[in-house]
Amino acid sequence: MSAPDRSAAVEPPLALLAELTHRCPLQCPYCSNPRALVGHGAELDTATWSRVLSEAAQLGVLQVHFSGGEPTARRDLVDLVRHAARVGLYSNLITSGVQLDGARLATLAAAGLDHVQLSFQDADDAGGDAIAAYAGAQAKKRAAAALVVAQGLALTANLVVHRRNLARLPAMIEMAAGLGAGRLEVAHVQYYGWALANRAALLPTAAQLVEADAVVAAARERLKGRVVIDYVPPDYHARQPKPCMSGWGRRFINITPSGKALPCHAAETIADLDFPSVTDHALAAIWRSSAAFQRFRGTAWMPEPCRSCDQREVDWGGCRCQALALTGDAARTDPVCALAPDHALIDDALAAPARDALVFRRFEKTTLP
């Protein structure tokens, strides 16, 4: 293939998140998929995904993350992995692991898969199966991790943490390290979509957060040289928001199962933006010049206090989807910021009474045609 085009004024994205499908046998109540899920019949076909992968490589993308839903639900996953390898993309499979078997994994590895990211919801079977609403999920995940390691593929374990499982974080880290993961991502739930609906049941306390920070620091020391640990804190307890997606339209592009191009997986919630589809437009044109990708790119869109803040090119004003979800306006400063006019919303959420009941991610209630 020809060399990537790096000549344009807008830097190319580094990574493309390919949400191949919203189908998934699990029902995690903090799933990052939107509340309105895309039905099987509306998914892009193999030829369109292959074209998107070719265009991504041409644009300068370095990595593709095959995600979902559960990407192994796509029968053409091997073809797409093979195509990604052919056009020079590093490929990562983000999976729950419950549908992986040795033969499928060997085929994926032979097709050029580079890396597998496997999520774990808890340390033990009871906790893992309950939060995923899937009997046997945790055992299947452990088996999948063993297959990935045996296949010689790099393995990252995603450890998703929240109020209900933080007491078992040390055991989760030991389990994942024992399974042979070279990298752990300890990620607090981020409160959008399904997770926002479950915030009162999942948001950790300040004391839990202090304890989790200490657990991660100790594990990093203990596992130094053997396992790398990334840590994603819950931003509700922070004074400054995270630099969401490293800035809108700066590093990442996300394609939904039906082909909408988004600057992040939650951006479709911003209903007054018209996100273009890869079925109608070339990826380069979407990235460089679509109105939706320009809307919050850079700093010109910022209101005060961000506009005159020396952190505006550090955190990019935080998360647009969080601003929308909490204030009703995507163009406001992320309320997580202690300087934000809406910061009291975060204090209120932290002070709200905890809830036990969970809203599970169920397809049938919210499926689009």
Ligand code: SF4
């Ligand atoms: S978070 Fe859970 S429900 Fe959502 S796609 Fe991943 S495994 Fe499936």
Ligand code: SF4
């Ligand atoms: S005011 Fe805006 S730019 Fe400054 S720290 Fe807060 S969110 Fe970041």
